Structures are given as C-alpha cells and as structure tokens.
Amino acid sequence: MAAIQRIVGTERHRLLERLATRIADAVLGVDPRIDTVTVTVRKLRPPVPVDLASAGVTITRPSPIVQNLSV
Numbered sequence: 001m002a003a004i005q006r007i008v009g010t011e012r013h014r015l016l017e018r019l020a021t022r023i024a025d026a027v028l029g030v031d032p033r034i035d036t037v038t039v040t041v042r043k044l045r046p047p048v049p050v051d052l053a054s055a056g057v058t059i060t061r062p063s064p065i066v067q068n069l070s071v
Contacts, residue, residue: 001030016041016057024061036062 003026013019020039027037042056 001026003030016043016055017059020057020059021061024059028061028063032063032065034063035065036060 004023007019007022007026011019011022013022020041023041024037024039027039028034038058038060040056040058042054044054046052046055048055
C-alpha cells in the first residue's frame, strides 16, 4: 500500500505509538468497509539505556463510523 510506504519511508516519528496510529489511520481511510484495524510496529535495537533486541507496540483502532455507532 503506497500510503503506508510513504508514512514509513518519509515521515519521522519519535514514538512507535504515533507511527502505528498513522498507519492505522491510513488503512482505515482506504475502504469504509474496514471496521477495525490492528497494527504492530517493532524497532530493532532501540536507542534506550538497556540492551534490548527490539521494542514494539500493538494498537487496535475502530473506524470512525464504528466508533460513532457505539456512542
């Protein structure tokens, strides 16, 4: 998907959560039939004070349509 390639390839995000949210928003915007998306992002050897092989985050987002129906 071109939008995800652009987000990952050109945008800079300080937090993995923000990157995952941007990807989720892009996927939800592709087709109104998508009601929920789950995105997992992992970073190898993150720049943190402890020795980690990787760090990651998983988020699940409902589409705005589904979110509005549950209110």
